[in-house]
Amino acid sequence: MQYVVKKMAKIHCAKGPKGCKKCQEYVKEIRYALLDTNPQENELAARPMIELEIASGEKIWVTFDIIAYFDTLDAVKEYAVKKGIEIEQIIEE
Numbered sequence: 145m146q147y148v149v150k151k152m153a154k155i156h157c158a159k160g161p162k163g164c165k166k167c168q169e170y171v172k173e174i175r176y177a178l179l180d181t182n183p184q185e186n187e188l189a190a191r192p193m194i195e196l197e198i199a200s201g202e203k204i205w206v207t208f209d210i211i212a213y214f215d216t217l218d219a220v221k222e223y224a225v226k227k228g229i230e231i232e233q234i235i236e237e
């Protein structure tokens with residue numbers, strides 16, 4: 145399991161802002177999202193994807209689940225420590 149923190153707009157569903165009103169609202173809210181980039185397979189779920197740079201410098205696309213959103217990076221780190229989660233990558237854009 146790999147945990148990644150990404151500064152990003154909240155995601156409502158896979159349709160995105162062009163196809164969904166809720167997504168349009170969510171896009172305005174930028175948060176730090178704690179992501180699980182190795183979610184359990186679920187054939188029915190349409191998951192969003194992000195591009196990750198792995199150790200070799202290669203870029204790969206992975207599906208992810210959002211564990212939670214946070215207002216600050218410190219809040220994410222605090223949560224990770226509490227839950228025993230090791231954050232492997234922090235992506236700020």
Ligand SMILES: [Zn+2]
Nearest residue numbers: 156157164167
């Ligand atoms: Zn939506």
